[in-house]
Structure formats: structure tokens, C-alpha cells
Amino acid sequence: MQSHAQGHLVYAASGVLAVHTELGTSIVPANRVTWTPAEFTHYHRAYGDTDMRILFLAPSLARLVPDHPAVFLASDLAREVLLALTGPRNYDAAAPAYSRAARSRLLRVLVDELDEAHEQPLHLPEPRDDRLRAIARMLREQPADNATLAELGKTTGASSRTLSRLFRDELGMTFYEWRTQLRVCHALVLLADGHDTTQTAYACGWANPSGFIAAFTNIIGTTPGRYRSTPGRSIHTRAAVKAPAARSGN
Incomplete structure (x- = not known):
């Protein structure tokens, strides 16, 4: 179990992830993105051959996404941005893949894409x-x-x-x-x-x-x-989803 000062996105480029929080469990199959807000106690579990990518969002961007755990379909553009921002070169301090300004622009594009996406019915609330x-x-x-x-x-x-x-x-x-x-x-x-x-x-x-x-x-x-x-292809979920219950205090 862990929590972070910043909220984070977790992307399953392949395989299946489960993200457990105090409000329930989000199942994240390939081409979905799960959002866990700051300070939520959580843990991850992977099933099968899973490629897991993580991105943290600054508070200025986090306020543009839901204040509860959620799962989104990754559009083609969102997927490419996620892969670009989590590729190996991003961890090379001597020659980073993107400047700070470029990275900020890409993160804003990603958040805009998530804002247009519908929440997926893949969050199982905890009684x-x-x-x-x-x-x-x-x-x-x-x-x-x-x-x-x-x-x-x-x-x-x-x-x-x-x-x-x-x-x-x-x-x-x-x-x-x-x-x-x-x-x-x-x-x-x-x-x-x-x-x-x-x-x-x-x-x-x-x-x-x-x-x-x-x-x-x-x-x-x-x-x-x-x-x-078709584990790596974009799949569009049809079903509507009700918003999870309001977050309880920590």
C-alpha cells in the first residue's frame, strides 16, 4: 500500500492491471488509463504479460480530471502521448527526450484527451x-x-x-x-x-x-x-457508467 503527494495516471500498454483504493478496485485492460488522485492509499497488481506506464500530474493539471479514482479509454492520441512520455529516453538526465516546456505541452494534450473521454465502467466500488x-x-x-x-x-x-x-x-x-x-x-x-x-x-x-x-x-x-x-488495439466501450460515490475523508 502506498500514497503519493501527486495524483497519477497508470496506463496498461498491454496486459491487465488492477488498482485498489479505499473506494474500490479499478480494472485496467490494455488501452485503458486509470487515474488515482493525490493522497489516495492504493496498490497495483498486474495480470499476464503487462506493460505498465506511470505519469504523475502536477496539481494544476490534476484539477482538470476527476477527484475520484476513474478509468478512461485511451484515444489514439492519448496512447501515443503516454508512450512518448514514458519511453526509455525520459529517464536519461543527460539527454532527456523532451524539454520541460515540450513535456508540459504534451501533458496538457493528454489531460485534454482524457477530459473528452468517457469514464469506463471498470471501477468496482467497495461496500x-x-x-x-x-x-x-x-x-x-x-x-x-x-x-x-x-x-x-x-x-x-x-x-x-x-x-x-x-x-x-x-x-x-x-x-x-x-x-x-x-x-x-x-x-x-x-x-x-x-x-x-x-x-x-x-x-x-x-x-x-x-x-x-x-x-x-x-x-x-x-x-x-x-x-x-487484439491486445494492442483501441477498443471503444459502449456502456455508460455512473459516477462513483464521493470520496470519503482520510
């Missing part, structure tokens, strides 16, 4: 209520568990009505939306580890591959098979 946290823990350990909310509620001593209200109030989504998002995030990890579409579908709790493909495509914007075969 605060103990009953929801218990359910979240069970489903993370067994994402293929198809128990209903009423059945899960029996293990926590809460009715399905109470749990449904808590999911809406705390996380801004229904239980089934949250579980689907959890499963798709887990599917990205399995695909990065080399599992095929059918294996991944059953491991994540879908009764058949077609249901998995539909849910995956709705969130990621392409089929699992195409996602696995």
Missing part, C-alpha cells in the same frame, strides 16, 4: 456496510456462485430488500449490476492468463458462453475472443 462487505468477499472468492441475493442474505442476517437498498444507496447500482461488473473484471484477469472464452464463461458463473459474450461486450465493447486477439 462500506459490513453485510455488503461480507457478500462482496464471498463473491470475489467464488465469482461463479449463482446464489440469489436472498440466499446470500441468509448468511449475513439481512433481507434481500435491505441488501437491495444498500446496494443502490452505497454503490449506485443493483446487486445484479454489481455482480456482473465483478464477473467481467474477473474475466479480464482470466483472459489475460490465457483462458479461452468458454473456460472463462463457466469460471465466472455464466450458464453458457453466449450469455458471457453478451455481458462482456456490453461493458468492454468487443467480444472476449476479439479482445484476446
